[in-house]
Amino acid sequence: MAGAGHESVTIPVDFHTGKSILRRFPAFRMGPERGGTPDRRGKPESGEKSVKLTGAEIIVQTLRELNVRHMFGYPGGVVLTLYDEIMKCPDIQHFLVRHEQGALHAADGYARVTGEVGVALVTSGPGATNAVTGLATAHMDSIPVVCLSGQVPSNLIGNDAFQEADTVGLTRSCTKHNYLVKDVNQLARVLREAFYIARTGRPGPVLVDIPKDVLALKADWENLGGRVDIPSYKPTIAGHTGQIRKAVKLLQKAQRPMIYSGGGAVLGNAAPELTQLTRALNAPITNTLMGLGAYPAQDRQFLGMLGMHGTYEANMAVTHCDVLLAVGARFDDRVTGKIEEFAPEAQIIHIDVDPTSISKNVKVHVPIVGDVKHVLARMNELVMEAPFRKHQADLAPWWVRIEEWRQKDCLHYDQDDETILPQYVIHTLYKLSRGELIVATDVGQHQMWAAQFYGFDRPRRWLTSGGLGTMGYGLPAALGALVAKPDQKVVLISGDASIQMKIQELGTAMQYRLPVKIIILNNGYLGMVRQWQELFYGRRYAASDMSATPDFQKLAEAYGAKGLLAEKPSQVEGVLQEMLDHDGTVIAEFRIRREYNVYPMVPAGAAMKNMILI
Amino acid sequence: MRHVLSVQVENEPGVLSRVVGLFSARGFNIESLAVAPVGDGTKSSITMVTIGEEEIIEQIVKQLNKLIRPGRVVDLTEGPHVERELMLVKVAAQQEVRAEVLRIADIFRSRVIDATPVSFIVEVTGSSDKLDACLALLTPLGVVEMVRTGKVAISRGDKRT
Ligand SMILES: Cc1cc2nc3c(=O)[nH]c(=O)nc-3n(C[C@H](O)[C@H](O)[C@H](O)COP(=O)(O)OP(=O)(O)OC[C@H]3O[C@@H](n4cnc5c(N)ncnc54)[C@H](O)[C@@H]3O)c2cc1C
Ligand SMILES: Cc1ncc(C[n+]2csc(CCOP(=O)(O)OP(=O)(O)O)c2C)c(N)n1
Numbered sequence: 001m002a003g004a005g006h007e008s009v010t011i012p013v014d015f016h017t018g019k020s021i022l023r024r025f026p027a028f029r030m031g032p033e034r035g036g037t038p039d040r041r042g043k044p045e046s047g048e049k050s051v052k053l054t055g056a057e058i059i060v061q062t063l064r065e066l067n068v069r070h071m072f073g074y075p076g077g078v079v080l081t082l083y084d085e086i087m088k089c090p091d092i093q094h095f096l097v098r099h100e101q102g103a104l105h106a107a108d109g110y111a112r113v114t115g116e117v118g119v120a121l122v123t124s125g126p127g128a129t130n131a132v133t134g135l136a137t138a139h140m141d142s143i144p145v146v147c148l149s150g151q152v153p154s155n156l157i158g159n160d161a162f163q164e165a166d167t168v169g170l171t172r173s174c175t176k177h178n179y180l181v182k183d184v185n186q187l188a189r190v191l192r193e194a195f196y197i198a199r200t201g202r203p204g205p206v207l208v209d210i211p212k213d214v215l216a217l218k219a220d221w222e223n224l225g226g227r228v229d230i231p232s233y234k235p236t237i238a239g240h241t242g243q244i245r246k247a248v249k250l251l252q253k254a255q256r257p258m259i260y261s262g263g264g265a266v267l268g269n270a271a272p273e274l275t276q277l278t279r280a281l282n283a284p285i286t287n288t289l290m291g292l293g294a295y296p297a298q299d300r301q302f303l304g305m306l307g308m309h310g311t312y313e314a315n316m317a318v319t320h321c322d323v324l325l326a327v328g329a330r331f332d333d334r335v336t337g338k339i340e341e342f343a344p345e346a347q348i349i350h351i352d353v354d355p356t357s358i359s360k361n362v363k364v365h366v367p368i369v370g371d372v373k374h375v376l377a378r379m380n381e382l383v384m385e386a387p388f389r390k391h392q393a394d395l396a397p398w399w400v401r402i403e404e405w406r407q408k409d410c411l412h413y414d415q416d417d418e419t420i421l422p423q424y425v426i427h428t429l430y431k432l433s434r435g436e437l438i439v440a441t442d443v444g445q446h447q448m449w450a451a452q453f454y455g456f457d458r459p460r461r462w463l464t465s466g467g468l469g470t471m472g473y474g475l476p477a478a479l480g481a482l483v484a485k486p487d488q489k490v491v492l493i494s495g496d497a498s499i500q501m502k503i504q505e506l507g508t509a510m511q512y513r514l515p516v517k518i519i520i521l522n523n524g525y526l527g528m529v530r531q532w533q534e535l536f537y538g539r540r541y542a543a544s545d546m547s548a549t550p551d552f553q554k555l556a557e558a559y560g561a562k563g564l565l566a567e568k569p570s571q572v573e574g575v576l577q578e579m580l581d582h583d584g585t586v587i588a589e590f591r592i593r594r595e596y597n598v599y600p601m602v603p604a605g606a607a608m609k610n611m612i613l614i
Numbered sequence: 615m616r617h618v619l620s621v622q623v624e625n626e627p628g629v630l631s632r633v634v635g636l637f638s639a640r641g642f643n644i645e646s647l648a649v650a651p652v653g654d655g656t657k658s659s660i661t662m663v664t665i666g667e668e669e670i671i672e673q674i675v676k677q678l679n680k681l682i683r684p685g686r687v688v689d690l691t692e693g694p695h696v697e698r699e700l701m702l703v704k705v706a707a708q709q710e711v712r713a714e715v716l717r718i719a720d721i722f723r724s725r726v727i728d729a730t731p732v733s734f735i736v737e738v739t740g741s742s743d744k745l746d747a748c749l750a751l752l753t754p755l756g757v758v759e760m761v762r763t764g765k766v767a768i769s770r771g772d773k774r775t
Contacts, residue, residue, distance in 0.1 A: 168628060169631070172628075172631070172632060172635055173635060173639045176682075177682040177683075180627070180628070197682060230682070231685075232624070232682065232683060232685045233682050354680070355676045355679070355680070356673060356676040356677050356680055359669065359672065360673060363669075
């Protein structure tokens with residue numbers, strides 16, 4: 001728990017003048033300089049003989065063994081022993097969030113940008129229940145997170161003890177796996193397993209619940225370099241060769257091939273292999289919301305996102321293709337619409353590391369269970385062989401049709417001089433930043449506009465809660481990303497309602513000088529809810545009017561951050577530029593047109609081809 | 615279709631709730647469930663009967679396999695196997711029907727394991743159909759209460775389940 005932010009709490013106002021002093025900091029770097037030889041405090045290195053340590057020491061040493069450098073958390077009675085130990089360890093920096101949900105989202109954001117396991121620490125009872133939404137969010141999007149939770153002492157479990165909750169019971173269905181460790185001798189093994197399970201196969205959150213007494217009891221510990229052996233858990237990595245050959249044959253004969261790739265391509269770090277295969281096949285490709293960035297958005301073969309708010313060309317191409325290659329995607333209902341009319345003409349090939357994703361919603365013709373990176377690499381080899389190229393079907397007519405669909409220009413918008421349109425804000429942000437930002441979002445219309453108008457050319461730069469759709473995800477996730485990538489710019493695109501779900505994490509941003517740039521597209525409504533009410537509930541805006549929002553500029557200033565406001569289209573570019581140039585935390589509010597919808601749209605349960613265009 | 619699944623799990627706290635929780639969370643049916651430790655006590659065997667379309671059964675088996683701790687999952691319905699269930703029936707048998715109860719017990723090769731002047735407890739094992747048939751005959755004679763174990767099953771031949 002070392003770090004500048006820790007040793008003295010940064011008070012964002014000067015006591016004498018009462019003014020913000022934050023601009024005095026030339027560069028908003030977080031934490032201390034790393035490097036040098038950290039204080040080992042006599043703890044053993046790999047290969048040394050085992051030593052007796054307390055549970056708390058075992059946790060810290062095992063985290064070090066697993067190369068954990070950052071964690072997000074919130075203390076409470078039963079975890080103080082552990083906090084005491086973390087504070088002594090200079091290798092692990094702990095970030096105090098403002099709410100445990102924020103700790104989980106921050107760990108999740110950290111994991112999304114790095115591909116490493118994000119780590120959170122919470123106390124028993126309310127700490128653990130607050131963490132549930134964060135775990136569920138990570139679970140739905142398959143994000144590797146390990147959450148350590150304190151538990152009441154073993155002898156009190158089940159006793160309705162103070163701050164007791166059945167954490168393992170509560171989190172069973174929103175974690176990939178969870179543990180209650182009652183025996184200190186099992187602690188190190190469980191931690192190693194937790195990290196291994198979180199990051200391998202289909203990634204996901206793992207929770208380890210640790211009773212207070214276990215933190216103080218002693219056991220032997222030795223550095224095993226993270227080694228684990230779990231006989232009942234062996235994810236399939238290499239795909240079945242026969243199935244891969246069958247898939248390649250199908251793709252070769254396809255006259256109207258289409259690639260549909262999802263979060264799995266990002267999680268499996270398969271962007272290079274995916275790009276190579278797509279180019280070699282000369283096939284059109286679409287990404288799910290979770291897959292954005294796995295294929296360069298600027299490329300001609302990219303048709304944009306598919307699904308409910310996807311592009312016309314992507315949805316039409318899926319509807320009319322004859323071979324669909326699904327890569328690490330799970331046929332979510334926001335993507336398929338009416339199942340019977342999803343890719344009705346296609347033979348479907350599906351690569352997924354999790355067998356339960358295959359043929360869950362849509363019957364698949366060629367299932368390939370395996371890791372995307374491995375399977376795609378193998379497919380690339382086969383595709384590059386001469387016989388493949390010789391017999392490949394001519395795709396020119398298919399591309400002609402696709403270009404016709406593209407001509408519809410379904411994302412077109414007309415910005416006038418009066419009212420700011422959200423698309424214009426994001427499009428301008430994209431141009432000003434040349435697509436180089438890490439972008440986090442909350443949930444709602446702004447999320448969809450961000451997905452449509454900020455083109456990602458690389459993976460792991462897009463943080464959004466797709467599966468659970470958790471409002472409040474964005475700010476803490478952005479902070480997690482900044483901790484992981486302190487030298488990159490991280491922008492949060494949020495709505496006036498979502499930001500208020502986790503606004504308190506501004507405190508975390510200020511304390512650790514995490515210069516997040518927050519864009520609020522303010523429409524004074526729960527915009528996405530209002531859109532559904534407009535379209536499907538006869539414009540009855542029950543409980544979706546949020547016109548009493550705070551003055552976001554003052555709110556920013558109250559935390560010691562910078563506040564900016566744009567009310568006219570002519571101000572948009574200037575405000576965005578000022579926001580990007582400022583080296584501290586900024587809230588930039590954009591008053592956008594109040595009643596305005598995200599299009600295109602496929603109404604829930606309708607067929608993809610029945611899109612509402614604008 | 616009814617399927618009999620056999621799941622071998624490590625005997626750790628919470629394993630059963632993991633398995634059962636999966637069924638409730640995903641809306642799968644459990645018709646019956648039988649659990650007991652086997653071998654040296656480090657493992658338990660769960661036999662469950664579930665009903666669903668083929669795709670659902672396929673999902674159930676995949677989902678069970680995905681649980682980290684449970685070990686082997688076998689759909690016994692896919693091959694030759696034997697199923698057995700045990701039932702205990704308490705019949706309030708007065709004078710005139712006592713002989714009839716004993717006769718029925720005999721027909722079903724079941725045993726009387728408790729007898730008082732006014733009651734019998736009959737133990738029946740066999741397929742579910744056999745148990746149902748036996749119960750149907752006993753019911754008019756005055757069944758007071760009845761418990762059944764749920765199915766246990768094992769594959770035929772020399773293969774391990
Ligand atoms: C308001 C709102 C609107 C939305 N609208 C849309 C929309 O229009 N379009 C859209 O696409 N989504 C939309 N979503 C998101 C949607 O709900 C789903 O989250 C999303 O479609 C799922 O993406 P995915 O299929 O890529 O699966 P993910 O959830 O990313 O799952 C990844 C899949 O890849 C597999 N996998 C993981 N790692 C590997 C590996 N190494 N190798 C192989 N396989 C792997 C996993 O097993 C899993 O099956 C919306 C969400 C919200 C909140
Ligand atoms: C925690 C949570 N509660 C409720 C919802 C349902 N919901 C989805 S979008 C939305 C409105 C979001 O409003 P805002 O953040 O202002 O974004 P906008 O749609 O206006 O861009 C709501 C309430 C949700 N996704 N998450």
